[in-house]
Amino acid sequence: MNCKEFQDQMVNLFDKECSPDVKARLITHMDECASCRAEYESMLKYVDMLQPKHSPVWESMSPKHSTNGLGHRLLRVAASVAIFLLGVGVGISNFFSQNARATDHAAFTLSQAIDNVRNVGSIHYVLKARMKPNDNFADFYPELNFINIDIKKVSLDGDALWRIEKDGGRTVVCDGQHQYLFGDGITPLVGSVNTGFLDQFALLLLMPHEHIYYLQKKHFINDKRTVLTQTETENIITINKAENQYGLEMVFSKNDELLRSIKVWHEEDGQKTTVLESVIMDYNVSIDKAQLLALPFPSDDSRWNSAQGPTLNFGKRLDRLQQETATHAAQRIMNALISGKPEKASEALYYYQGLMPKLVEMFKGCSASQFSTPIIEDDYAGVFVRFKLATPDGKVTNKRLALRKDNKQQLWVLDGGI
Amino acid sequence: MKQLFNITSSVQDKIPIDKLIEQHRPALLQYACYLLGNLEDAEDAVQDVYVQLHEYRVRPQSYLPSNPKAYLFRCLGNLCISQLRKQKRTIFVAIDEAKAQFDQEPQTFEEEYQRASRLLSQIPEEQAEVIRLRIYADLSFAEIADTLSLPLPTVKSRFLYGIQKIRSHMLATSTPSFNF
Numbered sequence: 001m002n003c004k005e006f007q008d009q010m011v012n013l014f015d016k017e018c019s020p021d022v023k024a025r026l027i028t029h030m031d032e033c034a035s036c037r038a039e040y041e042s043m044l045k046y047v048d049m050l051q052p053k054h055s056p057v058w059e060s061m062s063p064k065h066s067t068n069g070l071g072h073r074l075l076r077v078a079a080s081v082a083i084f085l086l087g088v089g090v091g092i093s094n095f096f097s098q099n100a101r102a103t104d105h106a107a108f109t110l111s112q113a114i115d116n117v118r119n120v121g122s123i124h125y126v127l128k129a130r131m132k133p134n135d136n137f138a139d140f141y142p143e144l145n146f147i148n149i150d151i152k153k154v155s156l157d158g159d160a161l162w163r164i165e166k167d168g169g170r171t172v173v174c175d176g177q178h179q180y181l182f183g184d185g186i187t188p189l190v191g192s193v194n195t196g197f198l199d200q201f202a203l204l205l206l207m208p209h210e211h212i213y214y215l216q217k218k219h220f221i222n223d224k225r226t227v228l229t230q231t232e233t234e235n236i237i238t239i240n241k242a243e244n245q246y247g248l249e250m251v252f253s254k255n256d257e258l259l260r261s262i263k264v265w266h267e268e269d270g271q272k273t274t275v276l277e278s279v280i281m282d283y284n285v286s287i288d289k290a291q292l293l294a295l296p297f298p299s300d301d302s303r304w305n306s307a308q309g310p311t312l313n314f315g316k317r318l319d320r321l322q323q324e325t326a327t328h329a330a331q332r333i334m335n336a337l338i339s340g341k342p343e344k345a346s347e348a349l350y351y352y353q354g355l356m357p358k359l360v361e362m363f364k365g366c367s368a369s370q371f372s373t374p375i376i377e378d379d380y381a382g383v384f385v386r387f388k389l390a391t392p393d394g395k396v397t398n399k400r401l402a403l404r405k406d407n408k409q410q411l412w413v414l415d416g417g418i
Numbered sequence: 419m420k421q422l423f424n425i426t427s428s429v430q431d432k433i434p435i436d437k438l439i440e441q442h443r444p445a446l447l448q449y450a451c452y453l454l455g456n457l458e459d460a461e462d463a464v465q466d467v468y469v470q471l472h473e474y475r476v477r478p479q480s481y482l483p484s485n486p487k488a489y490l491f492r493c494l495g496n497l498c499i500s501q502l503r504k505q506k507r508t509i510f511v512a513i514d515e516a517k518a519q520f521d522q523e524p525q526t527f528e529e530e531y532q533r534a535s536r537l538l539s540q541i542p543e544e545q546a547e548v549i550r551l552r553i554y555a556d557l558s559f560a561e562i563a564d565t566l567s568l569p570l571p572t573v574k575s576r577f578l579y580g581i582q583k584i585r586s587h588m589l590a591t592s593t594p595s596f597n598f
């Protein structure tokens with residue numbers, strides 16, 4: 001390619017997708033020709049200036065309802081995992097625009113990989129993650145052992161049908177109309193197709209790509225820690241400390257440009273602990289629809305509870321609970337559990353119905369004190385209340401409950417941290 | 419397997435209008451936002467298109483657009499523009515205010531919208547239209563060609579010229595004005 005041809009074809013780099021062949025030739029020319037590269041980068045700067053970073057659309061679409069949403073801490077890690085698996089529309093090739101040359105290549109690789117993943121009919125991933133089987137889909141615990149998470153997704157007539165299963169724990173199924181959450185000791189819940197059962201993990205599967213793009217913009221636009229390494233058969237993208245103590249590595253095979261492995265690690269005091277790692281990443285495998293959508297009981301069974309949250313009859317209790325502060329709610333929840341009378345906080349413990357005996361056992365003989373005023377953090381739709389928990393052996397630990405009231409009747413409901 | 423937009427009408431025709439709108443809602447809303455300046459009006463506009471297209475469906479088969487997605491964005495664009503005309507709304511940004519906006523990254527949608535409107539108002543509307551469809555509606559150049567019934571090379575060159583023009587405007591405004 002000569003300079004004239006480059007100038008004629010450069011515009012394709014700003015298209016939604018550009019054939020890998022054309023892309024490769026344009027990049028090769030830029031590698032050799034500083035003036036063409038400068039021209040492209042200068043254009044990129046102005047395209048980037050027009051790219052939205054604060055769209056009210058995204059803000060209105062951010063996941064508001066999640067059943068166990070302490071995910072904010074790992075939002076960025078989850079998002080960074082997700083962007084590679086889901087589609088990103090507008091100008092991903094522009095997304096590392098202000099970065100060094102190497103990341104331009106990384107962006108090209110990513111962009112292609114995303115297009116490819118978007119185009120596959122089915123996905124089967126097995127990831128191992130340091131998570132709790134019955135906990136939410138957002139929090140990693142570097143000190144825990146790995147559990148497997150099985151992810152299957154089929155695209156059918158514009159619907160995404162999927163199943164995410166934590167080994168021995170939570171399962172979430174989406175049949176294109178509803179999402180179902182179930183598992184040992186968990187209140188079976190049903191919600192709309194947009195329910196936030198998966199917290200930020202949902203980004204792996206479901207989020208509209210504009211939302212991912214938004215997250216990507218928000219978190220990575222000025223990220224200069226992205227490195228692309230190439231081997232004969234693979235492109236490897238590494239993001240060091242993508243968010244706080246987390247880092248990420250993705251490997252794409254060069255022949256089909258699909259994501260082949262992924263690894264997320266936590267780094268503390270120079271010590272790296274892998275918290276998520278892919279075991280299997282297969283595409284276009286045949287998936288049995290009946291097995292994919294299997295539920296423990298029929299979808300119209302009365303055992304499914306609404307993900308919308310508890311509903312109380314109008315009366316004094318409703319008035320009282322609606323006026324309660326988050327701090328009071330936290331105190332009431334802990335007192336109910338410690339005194340062995342969880343029914344006193346049954347509405348607030350709506351999502352934990354199946355775990356009551358376990359929780360009562362857990363807090364036997366404990367005492368809770370020094371409840372804080374509600375703390376609001378950026379990415380979480382609810383609030384946090386801190387307190388000190390003293391166990392019978394005299395140990396005192398700092399705890400933090402997540403509470404939210406974005407349900408129909410605006411009652412405080414425990415959402416995590418227990 | 420190719421992208422959705424390369425699938426010809428035979429497949430997309432089977433997707434009902436409401437589903438099609440649902441599928442593209444974020445892009446539709448965003449596009450409308452950047453034409454109308456706020457989410458509320460944008461939501462109304464998308465709803466209006468939905469109603470409009472619903473009526474369209476009862477017409478004879480021969481009237482069905484060959485690329486429903488492109489058609490969707492064309493309808494929305496027309497609707498927003500006629501609405502703007504009705505309101506005789508023009509976006510006015512004082513020059514020094516605009517300059518200040520370019521010095522720092524916009525912090526809100528409002529600021530960002532003002533900046534984008536300002537930048538796009540400096541170039542011919544036909545170029546701005548292509549840029550809006552590419553960046554805010556997230557359409558590919560091929561889809562834009564369908565939407566505007568233009569040849570693909572024209573779409574590409576309008577995009578390129580538009581961006582180049584914005585660049586030269588920006589470079590001109592950012593030149594120090596104290597040259598004495």
Ligand SMILES: [Zn+2]
Pocket residue numbers: 002003004006029033035036037
């Ligand atoms: Zn050159």
